Amino acid sequence: NAGVMQNPRHLVRRRGQEARLRCSPMKGHSHVYWYRQLPEEGLKFMVYLQKENIIDESGMPKERFSAEFPKEGPSILRIQQVVRGDSAAYFCASSTGQENQPQHFGDGTRLSIL
Amino acid sequence: KQEVTQIPAALSVPEGENLVLNCSFTDSAIYNLQWFRQDPGKGLTSLLLIQSSQREQTSGRLNASLDKSSGRSTLYIAASQPGDSATYLCAVIRSNQFYFGTGTSLTVIP
Numbered sequence: 336n337a338g339v340m341q342n343p344r345h346l347v348r349r350r351g352q353e354a355r356l357r358c359s360p361m362k363g364h365s366h367v368y369w370y371r372q373l374p375e376e377g378l379k380f381m382v383y384l385q386k387e388n389i390i391d392e393s394g395m396p397k398e399r400f401s402a403e404f405p406k407e408g409p410s411i412l413r414i415q416q417v418v419r420g421d422s423a424a425y426f427c428a429s430s431t432g433q434e435n436q437p438q439h440f441g442d443g444t445r446l447s448i449l
Numbered sequence: 450k451q452e453v454t455q456i457p458a459a460l461s462v463p464e465g466e467n468l469v470l471n472c473s474f475t476d477s478a479i480y481n482l483q484w485f486r487q488d489p490g491k492g493l494t495s496l497l498l499i500q501s502s503q504r505e506q507t508s509g510r511l512n513a514s515l516d517k518s519s520g521r522s523t524l525y526i527a528a529s530q531p532g533d534s535a536t537y538l539c540a541v542i543r544s545n546q547f548y549f550g551t552g553t554s555l556t557v558i559p
Contacts, residue, residue, distance in 0.1 A: 339492075368547070377453075377538070377551040378493075391546065426492055430545075434480050435500055438547065440493040 337362070339429050339441035340409075347447045348417050356412040356444045360429030366390075367410040368438060369402055372424040384410060385432070414446075422448045451476045453541055455550035462529055463558050470524040470553045472539035477517045481542040484513050484524050486535040487552070493538065497524070529557045 340359040348354050360367050369381040380394040384404040395402065399417075404410040414421055424445050428438040452475045462468050472482075481500050485493040497506045497513040499522070505514040512525040522539055536552040 341492075366545070368545075370547075370549075378540075378547075378549040380546055380548070383545055391544075428493075428547075432545070434542075434545070435498075437483055437495045437498045439495065440485070442490075442492040445490075 339364075339427055339439050341425075341427050341441035341444050343444060344442065345445045345447070347449060349449050350418060351416050354414040354417050354421070354446055356414075356425050356427075356446070357409040358412070358427030358429075358441060359409040360427075361439050364429035364431055364439070366430045366432040367404050368428045368430075369410075369412050370426045370428065372426060372443070374423070378426065381412075417446075417448050419448050422446055451479075451541060451543065451548040453539065453548050453550040455537075455539060455553050457553060458551070459554040459556075461556040461558060464529060464531060466529050466557075467525070467527050468529055468555070470526070470537050470539075470555070472522040472524070472550055474520045474522075474541045474548070476541075476543075477520050479517065479541045479543050482513075482515050482522050483540045483542060483547075484511075484522075485538045485540065487538060488535050496537075526555075529555075531557045531559045533557050 370378040382402045383391040399415045424443045426443045428440045430438045483498045484496040499515040510527040538552045540547040540549045
């Protein structure tokens, strides 16, 4: 019974390149959440998605960042034209969407920008 | 805006000691509160989820309490072990959105 799977675990990009982070939710979960953890800071909410819908993207930077959760396949967090400040750990969580159910987290993708 | 604070930021205790980690939040209109542990280079492992109508939850050596009126939660760890060394995060939950504290880094010394 696999948990939340994120890949890659580590990603290195040069400034100006694109970064694609993938997240496969736990079996039976249709709600996905993306968080960013900057060095020495707490986790910050970025975006909340259901299949084919963005529910809440209030934590997502307005430019260069986008997220999707297609009908088939994993959720993708996409960062275009990466900058040094994008270096962080990006975590994905999934849940059933019911309020009394916990979110389960993946092990994260560590993004490093050269 | 919801702000979540965890005190202390770091804590070292000898093995076997009981300890308390604190979490405070500014907006009491929360649905639930969840405690996690994070090991270095890893994701978050859920420890306890307290629903807003509850006052505490227990799992093994862990006990978490919630006092919404004062905006506080505590995580009590009994008989600490070196394997408990990790960063402990609390998150308050409202409308499916999680607000995390910056965590308490715990070191249990053998």
